[in-house]
Amino acid sequence: MKTKIRKSTSEKVVSRQKKKVRIRKKVLGTTERPRLSVFRSLKHIYAQVIDDVTGMTVASASTREKALADKSGKEAAKVIGTEIAKRALTKNVNTVVFDRNGYQYHGRLQALAEGAREAGLKF
Numbered sequence: 001m002k003t004k005i006r007k008s009t010s011e012k013v014v015s016r017q018k019k020k021v022r023i024r025k026k027v028l029g030t031t032e033r034p035r036l037s038v039f040r041s042l043k044h045i046y047a048q049v050i051d052d053v054t055g056m057t058v059a060s061a062s063t064r065e066k067a068l069a070d071k072s073g074k075e076a077a078k079v080i081g082t083e084i085a086k087r088a089l090t091k092n093v094n095t096v097v098f099d100r101n102g103y104q105y106h107g108r109l110q111a112l113a114e115g116a117r118e119a120g121l122k123f
Contacts, residue, residue: 020102027099028052036084036096036116036123038109045077045108047084047116049096059087077108081115088121095122 029035029052039046046062061083063069063076071079088096096116103109117123 016102018102023099023102027097029097029099033095033097034058034088034093035099036088036121037099038101038103038112040103040108043072045080045112047080047112049084049088049091049093058091058093059084061087074108074111077111078115081112081117082119084112085116085119085121089119094120098123 027035029050031051031053034049034051037048037050044063046060046064048060049058050056051058061068061080063072063080068076068079068083098113100109105113113123
């Protein structure tokens with residue numbers, strides 16, 4: 001996986017991109033066990049369950065959806081975790097591989113993972 005990094009990109013973003021590449025070399029989502037990928041911006045958090053073999057997104061959820069946009073921070077991340085788990089379970093996906101996407105497993109990312117586990121998703 002190759003990434004393009006511009007001169008104006010901050011060191012923090014470059015560091016995360018390098019971590020992301022190292023993680024993605026090892027983490028692969030299959031049809032039986034797809035990958036739960038998380039992206040976090042300053043305002044929102046996004047989660048996708050991806051089957052890398054076929055290149056299809058099985059389920060997705062984010063705080064940009066009107067039904068899920070009423071909270072922020074860790075509470076919103078936990079709601080997104082439970083919602084992505086519900087959507088994945090309706091598609092008969094019980095276990096996933098967690099892709100933290102270069103972010104530290106802390107704060108909103110940890111809350112999302114805990115919410116998904118509480119809703120019945122195994123990883």
